[in-house]
Amino acid sequence: MNEQASKPQRYFALVDCNNFYVSCERVFDLTLRGRPVVVVCNNDGCIIARSNEAKALGIPMGAPLFQYNHVIKKEKIDVRSSNYALYGDISARVMKILEESTEEIEVYSIDEAFIEMTADSKLFEEAMALRKKILQWTGIPISIGIGRTKTLAKVANRLAKKSKENVFFLKEEAEESVLAELSVENIWGIGRRLSVFLETSGVTTALDLRRSCDTWVKKNMSVTGLRTVFELRGIPCLLSDDAPSAKKSVTSSRSFGRPVVSKLELGEALASYAARAGEKIREEGMLASYLSAFVVFHPYTTGIISARWIFPEPTSNTPELIFAAKEALLPLYKEGKPCRKAGVMLEGLVSSAAKQRDLFISHSKKGDRWEKTMSILDDFNKKVGYRAIRFASEGIEKPWKTRRAKCSPRYTTRWEEVLKIKI
DNA sequence: TCTGGGGTCCTAGGACCC
DNA sequence: TCTGGGGTCCTAGGACCC
Secondary structure, rough: OOOHHHHHHHEEEEEEEHHHHHHHHHHHHHHHHHOOOEOOHHOOEEEEEEEEEHHHHHOOOOEEEHHHHHHHHOOOOOEEEEEEHHHHHHHHHHHHHHHHOOOOEEEEEEEEEEEEOOOOOOOOOOHHHHHHHHHHHHHHOEEEEEEEOOOHHHHHHHHHOOOOEEEEEEHHHHHHHHHHHHHHHHHHHHOOHHHHHHHHHHOOOOHHOOOOOHHHHHHHHHHHHHHHHHOOOOOOEEEEEOOOOOOOEEEEEEEEEEOOOHHHHHHHHHHHHHHHHHHHHHHHHHEEEEEEEEEEEHHHHEEEEEEEEEEEEEEEOOHHHHHHHHHHHHHHHOOOOEEEEEEEEEOOOOEEHHHOOOOOOOOOHHHHHHHHHHHHHHHHHHOOOOHHHHHHHHOOOOOOOOOOOEEOOOOOHHHHHHOOOOO
């Protein structure tokens, strides 16, 4: 007998928060419960979350808000700007409960996590108990899909969302019949382009894809496509990292609340994004080897410009980052040309512990002093309030700032915004 | 007129080397 | 007119995810 047969089957469970951003808003604002609600992205541009009631009214995911203004007015749909401070905090609470309840967990996104389970007859009941606990402790409803691989767990999760219990256990013997009902475009890892290609090639269901020839898949969909096919067959190819690998790049970018037309304002925006990106990498103990800055013109069709700046040695020092962002991009920008959006990317990230020093640079105490200054700055801002101390070059008024007209309070992360009730 | 932000991985092709 | 073969490294761009 082979050893494999005696090993208990391992399963992946995908825990997914239902309509997460809407659910977060509903935890504190009871008037939103049972009503159609949508959450829009930064700058109040696109619809990025919908309550079931809003979905039923035909509001699609990712649609520009302005295209649906008439439906929103007519149906009295509530609109909220996205409140990432709130969502991030509630997400952390949900993930903490999962961590305490299971051995293996991989947080996949703000509202999703994979957990590993070992087969026994009680998987379904375990999942139901977990669901109840998270709803009770955080107010967030979740769905759990269980399958032999992550891709199959994703499939199961779709069915869980539609089921009464919000839990679905996809057993091996049911895989074929379930996959036969699933169109390729709904498979995790198959995007718009690939699903068009597959459909024109006669592969229309997930079962068709599962039965496709390996060499054909590899040739037309690269190894990532082949992994998906193996996963559909129940062979895990997307394994969890024991130690999640460090980030390779960090971006900070925003659309402007109104078009920016001057070098001065574009410079302020670049400085702000560079400063924010610097904070992010210092938090992770990383240094950037180079920086890219870009600007997207208004309207979109008028193109973008971008430029890269290579540091003599990796850095996370905000003044250096700001200097690089402005120095790289501003000379390429022509005063008066309207900009829609800009951003700063820090790339070639290395751990600050393993810093590679440049032989030809004199290492005065100045660098070390800056390092200390940055850490004092970060500590202060953490204690006193988000970005309480900023760099003057970021601008004071920031009239170009992103719009968030209908943002709810940061109930859980700001004392002055805590929910008040009258008794 | 209006359409987000932040990531990852893979491949093809160019530059360069011997 | 003819003018190799085999490698590595890097980058841009495409495709995907939430």
